[in-house]
Amino acid sequence: MSGRRPGRKSLYAFKDYVIDRLPHLAAAMLAVLLVLAFVQLMLRSYGLPFSWADSAYIALLTAFVLVVWISLGWLRRRTFARELDEAWRQADEGAGAAPLAIGSPATREQRAFAALLARLYAVHQNELNALRRQQEFHRHFTARWVHQMKTPVSVIELLMQRHPGPGDDAGRRDTERSVLEETDRLRHGLDMMLHTSRLDKFELDAAFRTIRLGALARSVLGEFKRPLIRHSIFPALEGDAEVETDAKWVAFILSQLVSNAIKYSKKEQAAQRLSIRIERQPDDAVLLTVRDEGIGVPPEDLPRLFEPFFTGGNGKLSGESTGMGLYLAKQASARLGIALTLASEPGIGTTATLSFRPSGIHRLTGDRDPNVTTM
Numbered sequence: 001m002s003g004r005r006p007g008r009k010s011l012y013a014f015k016d017y018v019i020d021r022l023p024h025l026a027a028a029m030l031a032v033l034l035v036l037a038f039v040q041l042m043l044r045s046y047g048l049p050f051s052w053a054d055s056a057y058i059a060l061l062t063a064f065v066l067v068v069w070i071s072l073g074w075l076r077r078r079t080f081a082r083e084l085d086e087a088w089r090q091a092d093e094g095a096g097a098a099p100l101a102i103g104s105p106a107t108r109e110q111r112a113f114a115a116l117l118a119r120l121y122a123v124h125q126n127e128l129n130a131l132r133r134q135q136e137f138h139r140h141f142t143a144r145w146v147h148q149m150k151t152p153v154s155v156i157e158l159l160m161q162r163h164p165g166p167g168d169d170a171g172r173r174d175t176e177r178s179v180l181e182e183t184d185r186l187r188h189g190l191d192m193m194l195h196t197s198r199l200d201k202f203e204l205d206a207a208f209r210t211i212r213l214g215a216l217a218r219s220v221l222g223e224f225k226r227p228l229i230r231h232s233i234f235p236a237l238e239g240d241a242e243v244e245t246d247a248k249w250v251a252f253i254l255s256q257l258v259s260n261a262i263k264y265s266k267k268e269q270a271a272q273r274l275s276i277r278i279e280r281q282p283d284d285a286v287l288l289t290v291r292d293e294g295i296g297v298p299p300e301d302l303p304r305l306f307e308p309f310f311t312g313g314n315g316k317l318s319g320e321s322t323g324m325g326l327y328l329a330k331q332a333s334a335r336l337g338i339a340l341t342l343a344s345e346p347g348i349g350t351t352a353t354l355s356f357r358p359s360g361i362h363r364l365t366g367d368r369d370p371n372v373t374t375m
Helices: 012-021 023-043 054-092 109-162 169-199 213-223 223-228 247-263 312-318 325-336
Strands: 208-214 233-238 242-245 272-280 286-292 336-343 350-356
Touching: 012 023, 012 054, 012 325, 023 054, 109 169, 109 312, 169 223, 169 247, 169 325, 208 213, 208 247, 213 223, 213 233, 213 247, 213 286, 223 233, 242 247, 242 325, 247 325, 247 336, 247 350
Parallel strands: 233 272
Antiparallel strands: 208 242, 272 286, 286 350, 336 350
């Protein structure tokens, strides 16, 4: 099949092939004329005859050879020309694999051309697959995020429907406190969505400067004051140190760790501790450790905690997990050059460690997940 559409000429026809070789034909004819002139002059110098009929015979023989050369060359390339037309037709119809229709290159030049097309097709497919993964990632995350945001909205609506009447001051205070807690959840959910959208352009969003980790941790704990009180969790901050990093992203990472400590705290009313410890190491590294006394993480879930959308057994029990908090924290910390590790023991608690090392500062392209592209 030639693949030629009605009303459209072939992409590479015999006429194009001949036109491409006109310089070769002209050079060949000029060479024959020069040889004939040289032979004629040489024979005349020896007194030997050389008629115009002999010249015409040689010219016709040369022309015959050239015609045969042109014809055989076209026959050799005709399959490639048809495949080129077929690839063009498939491209017109939107087929992404059109370059793969060229599979019979006859010359080194054509093989190089076909290899280039195959390489460009592979690059195009990789980019397309990355965009598809990004789209699926965005769709999946948006669905989970919307579902999570609907919960506090529903709770607020229910609280307002049951809002105590005049004279019930205690009930009004309880309602107001509950509404404020739900708005905190909404704010943290919106903050997660905002940072997810910024993560793909991290290098444009990051602003590095020297910050005090103690003040930053104290500010993050202040944002979670109400849920900490509600869950009877008493935070403790120990130590301080200066590091060069992006305050906004480190605050986001720390807020995810504190949020998880609250979310997976033990349900009994006994008081629990949330300890944040900052200490400088002898090699000038700074360790920030967040240790809680929650329900802990099962050993089989630990290797997958930083995967996107992974909630594990604890997440399914709480019903509030999107499986994105630790993934985003890991991605952001990797881009900042901060090592984030987790250790946990079921029933005892979980310890998260952020390691700030001078050699890791300003690594704007961290250890990204090759199978997931952010928005």
